Amino acid sequence: MTGKGTVLVTGGARGIGRAIAERLAESGWTVVATYNTGLDEAKELARTHGVEIRQLDLADRSRTLDFARGIRDEFSLGALVNNAGILEKQPFEEMSLDGWDRTFEVNVTAPLILAQAIGPQMSAGGSIVNIASADAFIGSFRSIAYSASKAALLSVTRSLANVLGPRGVRVNAVTPGWVDSGILTESYEAANLTPLGRNGSPVDIAKVVAFLLSDDASFINGASIVADGGYTGVDYFMKKENDSLG
Structure with a gap:
């Protein structure tokens, strides 16, 4: 076992989760990562980085509950990163309540289940990081469930920080903006509207997570760190007006 202890990362086979794992x-953590359908990617992660991999469909509550109890007993976890999430896009008129329920199950309920099972067993100095989204701050059009679930996750983060903080366990969120993480973003104008002039990378988010898990963040609790290159600080029309004036 490494000196930094053991961390569980959900959705660790691809995208942001893989970069985090x-x-x-x-950086010295023993990493256990879950995956749902990305078996080949998970096996590669295990081969290249020595990560323990576990298959888990977080949309299945009974399986999540069983997994939470089992992983708590199998490992002495010092950290938890709730990264796994789903996004389903549908026009409002066709929005499925099954899709709504599934999105909240994976994006909100599963992180809560894992935190409830693992958090109280952590020693003082333990840390939980939830991966939210800048979509939590705005209204959506075709991904209402996703935006609402990420807003709920930020609220859950603050509540978990309240109840676990007295145990010495910190709970925070990272709130990414546009990140090139396997979902096509090149066709969108986000990079042009971002003051840094680019989309984020999964590694950008992984660095913030690593910071929040470290002793350097020992007094940060119940916070949401926005990592979006400044995107949410830009008004589209004000920028267009400025650009038009040269």
Whole structure:
């Protein structure tokens, strides 16, 4: 076992989750990562970074509950990163309540179940990080369930910080903006509207997670760190007006 202890990362086979798992493994954590359908990617992660992999469909509550109890007993976890999430896009008129329920199950309920099972067992100095989204701050059009679930996750983060803080366990969120994480973003104008002039990378988010898990963040609790290159600080029309004036 490494000196930094053991961390569970959900959705660790691809995108942001993979970058987080790799970053933490490289910095001395023993990493356990879940995956749902990305078996080949998970096996590659295990081969290249020594990550323990576990298959888990977080949309299945009974399986999540069983997994939470089992992983708590199998490992002495010092950290938890709730990264796994789903996004289903549908026009409002066709929005499925099954899709709504599934989105909230994966994006909100599963992180709560894992935190409830694992958080109280952590020693003082333990840390939980939830991966939210800048979509939590705005209204949506075709992904209402996703935006609402990420807003709920931020609220859950603050509540968990309240109840676990007295145990010495910190709970925070990272709130990414546009990130090139396997979902096509090149066709959108986000990079042009971002003051840094680019979309984020999964590694950008992984660095913030690693910071929040470290002793350098020992007094940060119940916070949401926005990592969006400044995107949410830009008004589309004000920028267009400024650009038009040269």
